[in-house]
Amino acid sequence: MPTIKRRTVLFADLRGSTALYESLGNAQATAVVTQTINALAQRVPVMGGQVIKTLGDGLMAVFSVPAMAVASALQMQDLLESTIAAPHAAPAVARLKLQIALALGEVVEMNGDCFGDAVNVAARLLDHAGDNETLITGELYDELPLDTRGNYRSLDRMHLRGRAEPVDVHMLPPRSVDATATLMETRFDLAEPEGLQVLWRESVYRFTRADLPVLIGRGSACGLQIDEARVSRTHARIDWMGGGLQVVDLSINGTYVRFAGDDEVLSLRRGACTLHGSGEIGLGGSPNEVGVPVLQFSVMASLDDTVPMRLNPPPGRA
Structure with missing residues (x-):
């Protein structure tokens, strides 16, 4: 017999x-x-939740107490971090990342x-989570204790696939700074930037720290809307994290970064890197490829920085 209950739904996905x-x-x-997913699933019943199913590289669970659902998500993130750091862990294990999404509302329990x-919102919201991030809906955020809400960053309202109305979303950032970002920061003596300038076609956009996070994509809710076939509805996010500006890939086709004066192109597949100086961001393909939408960026050391100059395009791309 179907029953309708108010529950917090959790989806977790192991990537890498x-x-x-x-x-x-x-x-x-x-x-x-399998061992990792089973270990993550064990964090559900200890927090009063119920594992509904495991999904290969992920799981679905429900909780009657919203705060306990969030506590379970935090324990899962901590557990994966300790698994990666274990002395006997294989090197490839270090590439594992965990994305978690939670939504609060009525569910129908049956069989x-x-x-x-x-359930639909949590499942779709998972597509927007970056590496080791936990995303929650505004309805769930409002149910959390006041002293814990300061740990979250508002991502404003997001359009989720298959849903007409946008959803208010909050993010709990990763416990530690992304490894790619850490490597980048060791190469440069950086002062904390004040913002980012982005050149798309002939338009220049300026985003200060107060404007962040900014979503990039085809969706109408994105702060920088790029209506191109290769670009996902929510393709990437520019955010302030660890004292610097990071670009986080949230897309299907990937986000690619090339810094000025550097031939190497960084491929971000649900990953992130710290932005410094100036360069190009390819949406859905390398900046070297013909037909790829390319954003030119320049990190602002101060709010008085001038508009970034256009970079010379590589051979074969106008």
Whole structure:
């Protein structure tokens, strides 16, 4: 008999398992992924929740107490971090990342499964989570204790796939600074920037720290809207994290960064890197490829910085 209840729905997704299969082989990689998901699932009942299903590299769970659902998500993130840091962990394990999304609302419980708007929202919201991030809806945020809300950053209202009305979203950033960002910061003696200037076609956009985070994509809710076929509805996010500006890939086709004076192109697949100086961001392909939408950026050391100059395009691209 179907029953309708108010529940917090949690979806967790383990990413980076492809590298495990390449380096460890199918049998050992499957064992590592299965053990990791099972260990994450154990964080659900201890917080009063119920695991509804495991989904290969992920899981779905429901909770009757919103704060306990968030506590379970935090424990999952901590558990993966300790798993990666274990002395016996294979090098490929360090590439594993965890994305978690939670939504609060009515669900229909039937035959051990759950359905309803909260389930759909949590599942779609997971697509917008970066590495080791936890995203929650505004409705769930409002149910959290006041002393914990300061840990979250508002991402404003997002349009989710298959849903007409946008959803208010808040993000709990990763516990530690992204490894790519840390490597970048060790190469440059950086003062904290004041913002970012972006050149798209003939238009210049200025985003100060107070404007962040800024979403980039085709969706109408994005602060920088790029209506191109390769670009996802919510393709990337520019955010202030760890004392610097980061670009976080949230897309299907990837985000690519090339810094001025550097031939190397950084490929971000659900990853992030710290922006410094100036350069180009390719949306859905490398800046070297013909037809790829390319944003030119310049980090502002002060609010009086001038508009960034146009970079010379690589051969073959006008």
